[in-house]
Amino acid sequence: MHVHRYERFWMWGAAAIIVLFISTMGIGLVGQGLHPPSHVETIDPRTVWTDARFAERGVVANADGSVTVTAIALLFAYQPAEIRVPAGRRVTFRLTSADVVHGFQIVGTNANTMVVPGYVSQFTTVFSQPGEYLIVCNEYCGLGHHAMMGKLIVEVAP
Amino acid sequence: MKAARRLATAHIGVAVGAFGIAAGMAVMQALSRANLDLPWRTAKMYYLSVTAHGVLMALVFTTFFIMGLGIALTTSALNRPLRLLGLGWTSFAVAVTGTAAAAWAILWGHATVLYTFYPPLQAHPAFYIGLTLVVIGSWLWSAAIIATYRSWRREHPDAPAPLAVHGMLATITVWLIATVGIAAEMLLLLIPWSLGLTSTVDPLLARMLFWYFGHPLVYFWLLPAYVVWYAVLPRAAGGKLFSDSLGRMVFALFIVLSTPVGFHHQFMDPGISAGWKAFHAFNTFWILFPSFVTAFTIVASLEVAGRSRGATGLFNWIAKLPWDDPLVASVLLSMLLFAVGGFGGAINASFGMNSMVHNTAWIQGHFHLTVGSAVALTFMGTAYWLVPKLVGRELELTLLAKVQPYLWFLGMVLFSFANHVTGLQGMPRRVFDPVYLGAVAAEQWRGLTAVSALGGLLLFASAAFFLLVMLGTVVAGRRTDAITIEFAEPLEGPPTARTVFDRFGMWIAVALVLVVLAYAVPLAQHLQMERFGSTGFKPF
Numbered sequence: 061m062h063v064h065r066y067e068r069f070w071m072w073g074a075a076a077i078i079v080l081f082i083s084t085m086g087i088g089l090v091g092q093g094l095h096p097p098s099h100v101e102t103i104d105p106r107t108v109w110t111d112a113r114f115a116e117r118g119v120v121a122n123a124d125g126s127v128t129v130t131a132i133a134l135l136f137a138y139q140p141a142e143i144r145v146p147a148g149r150r151v152t153f154r155l156t157s158a159d160v161v162h163g164f165q166i167v168g169t170n171a172n173t174m175v176v177p178g179y180v181s182q183f184t185t186v187f188s189q190p191g192e193y194l195i196v197c198n199e200y201c202g203l204g205h206h207a208m209m210g211k212l213i214v215e216v217a218p
Numbered sequence: 219m220k221a222a223r224r225l226a227t228a229h230i231g232v233a234v235g236a237f238g239i240a241a242g243m244a245v246m247q248a249l250s251r252a253n254l255d256l257p258w259r260t261a262k263m264y265y266l267s268v269t270a271h272g273v274l275m276a277l278v279f280t281t282f283f284i285m286g287l288g289i290a291l292t293t294s295a296l297n298r299p300l301r302l303l304g305l306g307w308t309s310f311a312v313a314v315t316g317t318a319a320a321a322w323a324i325l326w327g328h329a330t331v332l333y334t335f336y337p338p339l340q341a342h343p344a345f346y347i348g349l350t351l352v353v354i355g356s357w358l359w360s361a362a363i364i365a366t367y368r369s370w371r372r373e374h375p376d377a378p379a380p381l382a383v384h385g386m387l388a389t390i391t392v393w394l395i396a397t398v399g400i401a402a403e404m405l406l407l408l409i410p411w412s413l414g415l416t417s418t419v420d421p422l423l424a425r426m427l428f429w430y431f432g433h434p435l436v437y438f439w440l441l442p443a444y445v446v447w448y449a450v451l452p453r454a455a456g457g458k459l460f461s462d463s464l465g466r467m468v469f470a471l472f473i474v475l476s477t478p479v480g481f482h483h484q485f486m487d488p489g490i491s492a493g494w495k496a497f498h499a500f501n502t503f504w505i506l507f508p509s510f511v512t513a514f515t516i517v518a519s520l521e522v523a524g525r526s527r528g529a530t531g532l533f534n535w536i537a538k539l540p541w542d543d544p545l546v547a548s549v550l551l552s553m554l555l556f557a558v559g560g561f562g563g564a565i566n567a568s569f570g571m572n573s574m575v576h577n578t579a580w581i582q583g584h585f586h587l588t589v590g591s592a593v594a595l596t597f598m599g600t601a602y603w604l605v606p607k608l609v610g611r612e613l614e615l616t617l618l619a620k621v622q623p624y625l626w627f628l629g630m631v632l633f634s635f636a637n638h639v640t641g642l643q644g645m646p647r648r649v650f651d652p653v654y655l656g657a658v659a660a661e662q663w664r665g666l667t668a669v670s671a672l673g674g675l676l677l678f679a680s681a682a683f684f685l686l687v688m689l690g691t692v693v694a695g696r697r698t699d700a701i702t703i704e705f706a707e708p709l710e711g712p713p714t715a716r717t718v719f720d721r722f723g724m725w726i727a728v729a730l731v732l733v734v735l736a737y738a739v740p741l742a743q744h745l746q747m748e749r750f751g752s753t754g755f756k757p758f
Contacts, residue, residue, distance in 0.1 A: 062463070062710060063461065063463070063464065064460070064461065064518075066514075066518075067460075067461065067464065067511075067514055067515070067518070070510070070511075070514045071507075071510070071511060071514075074506070074507055074510035074511065075507065077506075077510075078503050078504060078506055078507060081503050081506075081564060081568070082500050082503050084568075085496075085499065085500070085568060085569070085570070086500070088570065089496060094570055095492040095493075095495075095496060095569075096485050096492050096495035096496055096499065096569040097485065097486060097492070097569075097573065098488070098490060098491055098492035098495060099488050099489075100488070100489055100490070100491060100747070101488070101489075102489070102747060102748055102749055102750060103750065104750040105750060105752050106750075106753075135755070135757050136757075159338070159752075159755050159757075160336075160338050160339050160752075160755050160757070161336050161338075161339075161421055161425075163486075163577050163646065165576075165577065165578070165644065165646060167643075167644030167645075167659040167660075168643075168644055168659060170573040170574050171573075172486055172573045172574070172576050172577070173486050173488070174484075174486045174487045174488065174577075175488075176421050176422050176425070176487060176488055176489065177338060177421055177752045178420065178421060178422065178749060178750045178751065178752060179422055179487075179488040179489040180488060181488040182488070192658075193659070194644070194654055194657045194658075194659040194660065196644070196646050196649075196654065197646070198576070198577035198578060198646035198647065199336075199577055200265065200268075200332050200339075200648045201339070201757065202265075202339070202755070202757025202758050203261045203262055203265060203330075203757060203758050204261070204757070205265070205648070205649060205650070206261070206649035206650045206651045206652065206654075209654050209655070209657070
């Protein structure tokens with residue numbers, strides 16, 4: 061098969077770029093533990109309000125200084141709707157849905173997850189900037205989708 | 219041949235009709251996002267129209283156009299009538315019936331579930347059954363194309379298929395592998411559930427099956443556009459195809475690389491392990507390779523065209539290209555937009571950056587450059603070239619056809635730029651009204667949603683031009699005998715022997731191995747977990 065010399069160069073270059081992209085992610089993955097967000101845990105969506113893991117919702121401070129936020133997404137709100145966390149501390153969010161698929165996105169940060177009924181979403185992040193953040197649902201969930209919002213208040217840590 | 223032309227025309231007619239309705243809905247959505255208070259603007263209307271726009275554009279317009287194009291190109295390139303013509307018409311009837319059922323469910327408000335229809339949002343059974351019929355119709359169409367190819371092959375056992383047919387067969391292969399996922403989702407989960415035969419459905423399993431289908435779906439859209447770029451464009455631009463053999467390689471690679479990547483749409487989902495998400499992410503990057511090769515081959519072919527039109531300098535072959543030819547201009551502009559869209563795709567596939575843009579307006583900005591430009595604009599340009607040959611009439615309103623691609627380009631630049639930026643600023647996609655009770659974060663999106671709306675108006679004007687040209691051509695175009703569909707010749711002369719890239723059986727085998735590697739374990743793990751189903755919800 062005849063391939064023009066320039067095109068050969070181009071193909072090697074393209075392959076090199078792809079290897080570079082993959083290596084960038086691979087180094088982050090192996091070296092710094094930057095893996096895709098993931099958490100595997102199931103829950104019965106019909107009993108989330110009474111399930112021991114979600115019966116108490118809100119912010120709980122842990123012994124090591126980190127905090128855990130537990131919340132339920134529902135048509136068309138988050139419960140609780142307002143969350144207060146300390147700046148500069150590790151914050152672990154635990155979320156599930158009482159009905160359909162929702163999103164949970166803290167605008168201006170990379171905190172972003174799907175909330176799928178039957179499953180628990182969990183991720184950990186740190187907010188360095190104190191202030192008020194908008195939480196929006198970013199997965200269509202019905203006619204009130206655009207009204208589904210919450211508030212995150214990041215306070216200067218005591 | 220005449221019979222095949224009629225069947226192709228029928229398909230493209232449905233495609234153009236669906237495109238027209240969907241374009242009308244799109245402009246209303248763009249205006250709604252800019253928070254302009256139009257008299258009939260309601261949330262119900264908005265989400266209904268987003269559903270209709272997605273289904274009509276992404277599923278109906280594309281599928282019918284590809285079926286029509288496939289029939290026209292295959293029968294012309296092989297110079298023989300369509301085998302199983304009756305099956306071809308049956309496939310058309312099945313797909314039209316399915317489209318009508320789904321359209322009824324959507325427009326009557328029984329299926330406002332968007333074109334991704336994630337359960338436990340539950341639509342009317344007619345929606346799921348209708349879309350399934352469209353897929354079944356496409357399977358019957360695939361059988362007719364494959365049968366036509368096989369009858370040609372029996373007479374030419376040692377010759378490679380013409381490149382256009384090679385590309386169409388690759389398209390069909392990708393589609394047949396992909397639609398296994400949607401068929402499983404529809405037949406095993408959603409249809410019995412919507413009929414009340416089962417009470418619950420596992421939303422995550424449905425998402426996994428949907429995205430097993432959903433990513434190769436984009437190559438089902440893209441490969442026919444590549445067929446036009448490789449097999450038609452060089453001739454229309456006045457040149458030759460720079461490399462036939464690399465074109466074959468590109469199509470073969472898409473068969474292999476299209477499917478084992480679906481989890482990159484689910485980076486933010488719970489319930490799938492990080493390792494499998496990373497595996498799919500790494501696989502995704504290799505799909506850039508055939509498109510990089512395509513960029514070189516097509517640009518080189520255009521240089522050949524420019525030089526054969528008298529260009530001599532390093533770059534003035536670009537100016538010598540026929541920028542006033544509707545097909546050439548459409549493809550050139552769609553390629554420019556696709557280059558940006560491709561790099562955006564690499565960003566989306568990088569799971570770290572994905573968390574900044576997942577489900578934001580960035581995503582709609584992205585896919586309007588890819589399917590909305592690389593594919594849709596190429597198809598419109600193709601229609602200007604193909605429809606006159608199918609109906610035996612000259613293109614009418616040619617001035618509108620010459621202006622239309624530029625208007626689309628300009629509208630898409632504004633629309634897409636605005637949505638990429640507001641997405642980075644956190645504006646979610648698919649919201650009726652992005653005001654959020656006057657939240658500060660939402661304030662900063664305002665000016666840009668107006669830019670997006672302006673882009674939407676230009677796109678709508680462009681779509682209207684396209685529809686007028688199509689209507690004018692079919693109704694009032696001057697009769698012509700110039701109806702031969704001609705293909706680009708390779709620079710090195712027509713290929714004489716079959717190569718490794720013509721061995722479909724081998725590439726399909728490799729593709730299936732990759733599918734098993736990417737999906738068997740995570741799917742098995744998933745099915746073994748203790749899972750809880752969801753009952754249906756209809757909050758619309």
